[in-house]
C-alpha cells in the first residue's frame with residue numbers, strides 16, 4: 001500500500017486540454033508486477049479525445065513559442081523543483097507500477113528531472129547565425145524556430161525519466177508535447193502532469209493521453225498538426241512508426257533497442273570491471289536499453305572475472321521494490337520471464353554453464369535469480385537478442401580484433417562498455433566500436449549533459465546535451481537581397 005505525503009499525485013485520470021479525464025468501464029488496469037494488485041485504472045481514450053488533445057496543443061502552440069525563453073525556463077525550473085520536492089512520492093508510484101527498487105526509482109526521477117533544469121537553461125541559448133554573404137547587397141541570416149506540436153511515446157522501463165527527458169527540450173524549444181506512456185506504467189506520467197499543472201505550465205502545453213497504443217500512434221503519425229514524434233521503445237515499434245509516418249515525412253527521434261557489449265581486456269582492473277558489470281547488467285533487473293547484454297572477457301581472466309561477478313550477483317537482495325532493502329525487483333511480466341528462460345536454455349544447450357542463479361527466483365511470480373553463465377557461444381540467442389533480464393552471459397575472446405568483431409556483430413548500436421588501462425587500446429577500441437555511446441572503465445553513462453542515443457538500428461537523434469534541443473527546432477535561412 002502506498003503511503004504518499006501528497007495523495008493527489010496518484011491520479012489515474014488522463015490529462016488533456018487542462019482537464020482530467022477519468023476512466024470508464026473500458027479503462028486500462030495498472031497492476032503491480034510484484035503481486036498483481038490493482039494500482040489504478042486509466043481511461044482508454046477515444047480517437048476523438050486524442051484528437052482533442054492534438055487540437056489543444058495546436059491552440060497553445062503560438063503563445064508558448066512566442067513566450068521569451070526566460071519565461072519558459074522559469075516554468076521548467078518550477079516543474080523541476082516540484083518533482084524534486086515530491087521525489088519520494090513519485091518513487092513510490094513508479095515502483096508500484098513498474099516494480100523496480102525504490103532507490104532506483106528515485107534515482108531515475110532525480111537524474112531525469114535534470115533534463116528540465118538543463119534545457120530550461122539551454123532555451124536561453126538557442127542562437128541563430130549571421131553568415132558573411134558572398135555579395136555586398138545581401139545578408140544571410142539563420143533563425144532557429146520551434147518545430148511545432150510534438151508527440152512522445154514512451155516505454156515502461158523508465159516510466160518517469162523517459163518523459164522528462166523529452167518534455168524538457170520540447171518545452172524549452174517552444175513546442176507543446178502530448179505524451180502517450182506505456183499502458184503498463186502510465187501513473188508516473190500522470191503524476192508528472194499533476195506537477196506540471198501545479199507549476200503553471202499552460203493547458204495544452206503538456207498533456208498525457210492513455211489508451212490503445214496503435215490507434216494513438218496512428219493519429220500521431222497521420223495528423224499533420226503533429227510536427228514531430230519522439231519515441232523511446234523497441235526497434236520493432238520504431239520501425240512501425242517510420243513506416244506509418246512516411247507519407248507525411250514526419251520528423252522523428254527514435255531511441256530504440258540495444259544489445260550492449262561489455263568487454264573486459266586482460267589489463268583491466270577486474271574489481272572495477274565487476275562493479276561496472278553489476279551496474280550495467282543488473283540495474284532495473286536488467287531491463288534497461290543500455291544493459292550489458294553480452295560480456296566478453298579475455299580468456300586469460302575469464303574464470304577469475306566470472307567467479308567475482310557471481311560473488312557480487314549472489315549478494316544482490318532480491319525482493320519487493322517497495323522494501324527499502326531490495327536491490328532487485330521482479331520483471332515486468334511473465335513474457336519477460338519466458339524470454340530470459342529461452343535465452344538461458346539456448347545458451348546451456350550450446351555448452352554454457354551456470355556459475356550462479358540459473359532460473360526463476362524462489363519468490364515466484366516474475367522474479368528471476370541474478371544469473372551468471374560462462375562458456376557462452378557467440379552465436380547464442382543471448383548474444384543476438386536483447387534479453388532484458390538479470391542474465392549475465394560471459395563469452396571469452398583471445399585478441400582485441402576478435403573482441404571488436406564480436407561486439408560489432410549486431411544490428412544494434414546503442415551503448416558499449418569496455419575496461420582497459422592501456423591508453424592506446426582505449427582509443428583504438430573506442431573508435432572502432434559501432435555504438436552511439438561508449439563507457440570506458442564505467443558501467444553507467446547517461447547524463448543530461450551528454451548526447452544519449454544510438455546508431456544502426458538503435459535509433460535516430462540524441463537526447464540530452466546541447467544537441468538535444470535541436471531535435472525540437474527547425475533551421476530557417478533568410479536571404480536578404482537588394483540592400
Ligand SMILES: NC(=O)c1ccc[n+]([C@@H]2O[C@H](COP(=O)([O-])OP(=O)(O)OC[C@H]3O[C@@H](n4cnc5c(N)ncnc54)[C@H](O)[C@@H]3O)[C@@H](O)[C@H]2O)c1
Pocket residue numbers: 153154155156157158180181182183213214215216217218232233234235237238240254255256257258288289290386414454458459
Ligand atoms: N534507446 C533508449 O533510450 C531506450 C530507453 C528505454 C527503452 N528502450 C527500449 O524499449 C524496449 C522496452 O520498452 P517497451 O516494451 O515499452 O517497448 P515497446 O516498443 O513495446 O513500447 C514502447 C511504447 O510504444 C507503444 N507502442 C507499442 N506499439 C505501438 C504502436 N503500434 N504504435 C504506437 N505506439 C506503440 C507502447 O504502448 C509504449 O508506450 C526495449 O527494446 C528497450 O531497449 C530504449
Ligand SMILES: O=C[C@H](O)CS(=O)(=O)O
Pocket residue numbers: 157158287288289290445446
Ligand atoms: O533504458 C532506458 C534508459 O535510457 C537507461 S538510462 O537510465 O538512461 O541509463
